[in-house]
Amino acid sequence: MIDAFPLQWPTGRARTPKHEIKWGNLNKMPSGRIRSLLVKELQLMGSDGFVISSNVEVRRDGLPYSGQKPPDDAGVVLYFQRKSVDIAISCDAWATADANLRAIGLTIEAIRGMERWGTEEMVDRAFVGFKALPERTIVTPYQARLWYDVLEVSPTASPQIIKAAYRQQLLKHHPDQGGELAAFNEVQKAYKEATS
Structure with missing residues (x-):
């Protein structure tokens, strides 16, 4: 709405x-x-x-x-x-x-x-x-967000902070831990964008 x-x-x-x-x-x-x-x-x-x-x-x-x-x-x-x-x-x-x-x-x-x-x-x-x-x-809220928004870090974050945030978000959204697959995939994609 x-x-x-x-x-x-x-x-x-x-x-x-x-x-x-x-x-x-x-x-x-x-x-x-x-x-x-x-x-x-x-x-x-x-x-x-x-x-x-x-x-x-x-x-x-x-x-x-x-x-x-x-x-x-x-x-x-x-x-x-x-x-x-x-x-x-x-x-x-x-x-x-x-x-x-x-x-x-x-x-x-x-x-x-x-x-x-x-x-x-x-x-x-x-x-x-x-x-x-x-x-x-759209049912899922995971649409076209910027990598740093997905990882919940600053756009100028250091590689160490990005990696730590990536691991934290993976655990948070892992399907085996009750997370959504779409969010889990979005975190992986965001990390790939951040490190490429």
């Missing part, structure tokens, strides 16, 4: 480097208006529910609490379903969460325009690129 807070960035999607973030004002309207325009576009497109995930804390009605400071990470992700397919549209190219949400809304509006103009096949193809990866349904 995807939560609205904190931000849950889609697996495999690159983040915008900090030096490329735009400081312009894409969102010359209140947060509530930006959200309501997006919701309207989703309804017109026939989406089956949605979640707006960001580091902005929101009330039950989806509007942000007043008086909170802007988040350090202004990225926003819209998760929704279209024709029973999970879609994730993410944006962190702007300096504010409102601007990123507005960019997502404008994207939905443009894609919906293709649908209105009679090119629904192109819309279906466009949404293939936004398909959410199956992270939400």
